[in-house]
Amino acid sequence: MKNEYGIQLYSVRDAMGQNMEEAMAKVAELGYKYVEFAGFYDRSAADVKKMLDDNGLICSGTHSDISGLLPRNIMETIEYHKTIGNPNYIMPSADVGTLEKLKRFCDIVNYAQPIMAAEGINVGFHNHSGEFLVMPWGSTIHSEMEKGSNIDFEIDTFWAFNAGLDPIQVMERLKNRIRVIHLKDGFKGGHGIPLGKGEAPVKAVVEYASKNNIRMVVESESLTPSGMDEAAQCMEFLKSLEA
Numbered sequence: 001m002k003n004e005y006g007i008q009l010y011s012v013r014d015a016m017g018q019n020m021e022e023a024m025a026k027v028a029e030l031g032y033k034y035v036e037f038a039g040f041y042d043r044s045a046a047d048v049k050k051m052l053d054d055n056g057l058i059c060s061g062t063h064s065d066i067s068g069l070l071p072r073n074i075m076e077t078i079e080y081h082k083t084i085g086n087p088n089y090i091m092p093s094a095d096v097g098t099l100e101k102l103k104r105f106c107d108i109v110n111y112a113q114p115i116m117a118a119e120g121i122n123v124g125f126h127n128h129s130g131e132f133l134v135m136p137w138g139s140t141i142h143s144e145m146e147k148g149s150n151i152d153f154e155i156d157t158f159w160a161f162n163a164g165l166d167p168i169q170v171m172e173r174l175k176n177r178i179r180v181i182h183l184k185d186g187f188k189g190g191h192g193i194p195l196g197k198g199e200a201p202v203k204a205v206v207e208y209a210s211k212n213n214i215r216m217v218v219e220s221e222s223l224t225p226s227g228m229d230e231a232a233q234c235m236e237f238l239k240s241l242e243a
Contacts, residue, residue, distance in 0.1 A: 002242050003210050005235070006034025006060045006217040008182065011192075012227035016041065024051045026228055030235050034060035036180075036217045037084075038092070045083035052084065060215055061088030061154070061180055063126065066105070069112035078119045088179060089116060090124040090154050096131075096141050106148035113151060122179060124152035132163035132170075152177050156219070158184035158192055161200045168201070168208050180215040181205070192221035194230045196237035206241060 007027050009016055015023035020041050027035065035057050040048055052059060068077040068089070081089060096102045113123045131142040145151070153174050157167035159182075171178060183205060185198035195202050195218065209216050218238075220230040 003206070003216065003238070004033040005031070005183070005238055006036055006180075006215060007032045007231055007234075008036045008038060008063070008217050008219040010038035010063070011218065011220045011231055011234075013038065014223050014227045016227075021051055021054075023228070024057060025055050027231060028055040028057050030228075030232055031239075032057070032218070032231070032235065034058050034215065034217065036060050036090075037062040037064075037086075039063075045080045048084045059084050059086045060217060061090050061124070062086050063092040064089055066091050066094050066108055069108055069116070069123070071111070074112055074115060078116065078121065081121055082119060086121060088122050088124055088152070088154070090126050090152075090180075092126045093128065094125070096145075097135075099137055099144070102141065102144045102148065106145065109149050109151050113149070122152050124154050124179070126154040126182065127156050128159045129163035132160060132165055146174070146177075150177075152179055154178070154180050154182060154217075156182040156184060157202075157205045158182070158186045158198075158200045158219075162186070162188050162190075166201075167205055171205075171208060171212075171214070175212060175214075178214055180217055181209055182219045183209070183216045184219045184221075192219050193224075194220045194233035194237065196240075197233075202237075203241060206238070 096105050116123050160167040160170045184192040185195045185200045185202050186192050187198050218234045
């Protein structure tokens, strides 16, 4: 394959919860090169690093809570994430529904970002659709984050599409702040399903990300009939694009 792809391990959370070692071995067998964690299932950083190394996988990022960036937690966060080789500490969501909460969010990330960066870890935020909707105060949550901080943005291309935006235009506008995206398909109003099964512009997103050297992390959320089945379907679709 021309491109190397990652997978958000939330996609295979059923398998991860049953046997983390076997799940990571399987996603490697499917052809995924990178993994993005959505929790560590109470495993030590050394255990996680061994699973990565044993399967030739690379940690491309994690979905981790903003609490890990607070002063009382940040050094422990750095130690764990450096051990597993994580370059991108990405918040999958945050309580930012008011301007006051947004200011608090920006205060936290502006404190943490230079500390994390000094240790080789980028701080980022992953969108859903709501961050792109105009709020009662007249702007969007995403635009306030963009203005109020210098963090990266992991654009979830399906949720941007679901919000009525062209994900290509979003990526182009924010390309200097994007290291990785979520490659996802689905129908408007729904959730992530295997690539090629929905109406999102997946092929165009792949072409743009490939051309601009943006890492692509697959996410499929419905566990139908299982997460690993969906992960396999996604990889087969990606192979078909390059056939």
